[in-house]
Amino acid sequence: MNDLPRRPVLAGVHDPDRTGLAARFLAHTWPAGYRVVGVPAADPVLAVAAHTARPEVDVYAPGDDGGAAYFGEVYDPAADAPARLLRTTWDAAGPEGLGWIDAQGSGVVWSEGGREVALVRDRAGVPPLFYAEHGTALLWATDLTTLLASGVARAVDLHALDAYLAMGCLPAPWTLVEAIRKVPPAHALVRRGREATTVRYWLPVVWPKVRREKRLVPALKERIEASLARRTATGGPFAVLLSGGVDSSLILAGLRRWLDVPVTAYTFDYEGYEGPWNEYERAHRLARHLGVRHEKVPMGPAWVADRLPSLLRQYEEPFTFGIHTARLETLSAGSIGTVLTGALPGFPVAWELPGTIRLALAIEARGIPKGLLRGVRWMFRLGPLKRLRPVVELSSHPLPEMYTRKGVNMILSAETRSRIYRDPRLVETGKMARQAVMEALTPTAGVQNPEDRMALMGSAMLPAEHILWWNHRWGEAHGLWFRYPYLDRDVVTFLARLRGDRNKTLLREVAATIMPREIAFAPKLGQAAPLWRWLAMPPLRDLVRATLTPERLAATGLFRTEPILQALEEHLQGRRAHQWLLWTILSFLLWQEHVLDAPAPDPRLI
Structure with a gap:
């Protein structure tokens, strides 16, 4: 199984007709660190493989009747081990009970000797959970590469491709591979025999609404502080990806001022660009005020051009904005174990x-x-x-x-x-x-x-399939686990009921209690790498020219050559900016070459 990605994987087969797929899955030569379970042990209906050498992956399989496997973390120190908690919660309350687990993770629950199985994706979507039909069997995994290694058909989903080019990310159940789907965030795919249904297991309480008032500052502060405490109880040393905005600034300040947690701050610095998107100086003001070690992570076109094929293999699909946080080797070299970010939920929607x-x-x-x-x-x-x-x-x-x-979408x-x-x-x-x-x-x-x-x-779209996705994938490549304090269940529920807050005013008031007010209320710019400039700079410019050729574009059968090559020349000559057209097509073509059309393993997974 050396052909599978070097990342923790949870995967399995549900084979209710006992066609032999589950048995072949179990018989595969899995690498060290994987635990493989067949249910029942003889002539299995269900087979599960879990990379239990990683602390985020757990299996609970007391016998042939029922069990669970879980890829993620539970933030309640008094709770059962994650997989057992998933199993007992499902038994006690069904799918709806899962929304009340204070956790970040996805998993699988099985019962009745494997005849019934449920694929459960995390409330916020991390990690993702993919599946594909194989005759009457169902294959699933927390990554696409494992399913591609199972012999799944590799045709491009054209509607998903249009969504990627339109929005830069793919809402569930789409992936770019037509035969592979993904479970939506906060949903469970429940399969009994050959019949499958998808059910939503969690919704935040959105009513009654509460108007944004200064009296709510202590309540929001209490919830954020509790979330930070739960997410720093284990897993250090800790780092924060620090931009110049209030979201990550409050995370860093809360760790130091409320909890006195040792932490290092990292800010990305874009080479070949001088402008407001380079936020190091603004971020450094806060780090200096808090007495926090602050590292600059350089990002530039040479680094991107050299690593883009490997980044696509790790990400497993073409990507857009996520390039600006891809360079995490500086963190892993600094022995960081866990990274906290200021990623926000979709509430309150007025914020954006x-x-x-x-x-x-x-x-x-x-x-x-x-x-x-x-x-x-x-x-x-x-x-x-x-x-x-x-x-x-x-x-x-x-x-x-x-x-x-x-x-923005x-x-x-x-x-x-x-x-x-x-x-x-x-x-x-x-x-x-x-x-x-x-x-x-x-x-x-x-x-x-x-x-x-x-x-x-x-x-269910921008955070789950975009922001959290790239953090999760880049973190996996470097052995880092990302945690998201604002996606805590209690914080999300509080924010979901908030009305009348159009400038993150309440969040800024909380921040102003532990940092200078001018930092807490500083305007925020969107984070993105300066691709319009990088694409015209060597060696990324040379990679674009070598990839976007008439022959390669024509070979896809999807694109007209002339308008893309015209856009390339206009961009390189500085006559008109076409960065997203060039980047999305570049990313798609290299993904086809290095992921979709990569040689299938021999022997195949099943």
């Missing part, structure tokens, strides 16, 4: 929404029929009503389309994608498929407020 979207959601909340809104848009073309036209235009679209129009426009596709109809069919996927991620029962529904949809 422009005013136009907020007004459109207010119209949505009034229940005005969208057909009526589309019919009266002409009234807002002239005169004083003209300023309201963007709001009415947004309100006439379904909620998923409103979400994608926020800006769009990479390439529909117009750009239609120019580069050989079949431009993919733009429209992709949009319809994307809308259906996003609507499926948006609960409606008990969640009537459009802002709450958008926040829940956003939580």
Whole structure:
């Protein structure tokens, strides 16, 4: 199994018809550190392999009747071992009970001698959990590479590709491999025999709403401090990825001022660029104020060009924004064990929404029929009503389309994608498929407020399939485990009920109790590497030229060569910025070469 990635993996086969797949899975030569379980031991229906040499992977299998395996951490020191806790909670309360476990992880629960199995993905989505059908059997793993090593068909999902080019990430159940799906965050895929259903097991309490007031500062502070304490009880030495924003600044200050936890801060510094996205100096002000060791991590085009194929193998899919935190060898060389970040949940949704979207959601909340809104848009073309036209235009679209129009969630426009596709109809069919996927991620029962529904949809996408995904994958490559204090169940529930906080004011007031107010209330810029500049600099420029050739583009059967090569020349000559078009196509082509079309192992996993 040397062909499998060097990362902790939880994988298995559910073979209710006993076709021999589970037995072949068990018979595979697994590397040292894996525990393999067959249920029942003779003529198995279920087979599970878990990399138990890593502390984050645990197996509980007392006998043939039932058991569990878990990849993650439980933050309650009085709780059972993670896999046993998963099993006993499932027995006592079913799927709904899982949402109350104070944990970060995904796992599998089985019962009735393996005839029933449930794949449970973490509330926030880390780690991911993939599955694929193989005849009447179901294969699953916490990584894509294991499933590809099982002989799964390797065709590209075209609607998923359009979603990647449009948004930069893939909402569940999509992956770029048509035969492989993933369980959505906070959901369990329950399979009994050949029949499978997906159930949501957790929703934050979003009602009644509480207006943002200064009197709530102690309550939020108490929850964040408790979350930090639980996430630093084990696993040091600790590090914080420190930007210039209040989110990570409060994590660092809380560790030092509230808990006196030794910690090192790291900030990425982008080479070949001088501008506001380089946040080292601002971050260093806080580190110096707290007396914290602060390291600069240089990132530049040469490092990216040299490592991009290996980064794609680790990430397992093409990626976009995540490049800016990929260089973590500095942390592992410093003997760091656990990294804490300021990643936030999707609540309150007003924290990231422009005013136009907020007004459109207010119209949505009034229940005005969208057909009526589309019919009266002409009234807002002239005169004083003209300023309201963007709001009415947004309100006439379904909620998923409103979400994608926020800006931060769009990479390439529909117009750009239609120019580069050989079949431009993919733009429209992709949009319809994307809308259906996003609507499926948006609960409606008990969640009537459009802002709450958008926040829940956003939580299942941008954090889970984007920010947390890249942190998890880059951390795995260097033996680092990431923890997310703001994704604590109690913190999320508190934030989900908050209303009227459009500038993280309450979070900033908490921060101002332990750092200078000018730092707590400093404006925040989005984090992203300066790709527009790097793509025009050697040697990344040379990699782009060598990869985006007419022959390679034509060989995909997906893209038109001329508009992509024209965009490349315009970008390199400085006439027009096309960084996301060039980067997404570059990332996709190299992913095809180094992941999707990489030679299958011999012998295969099953």
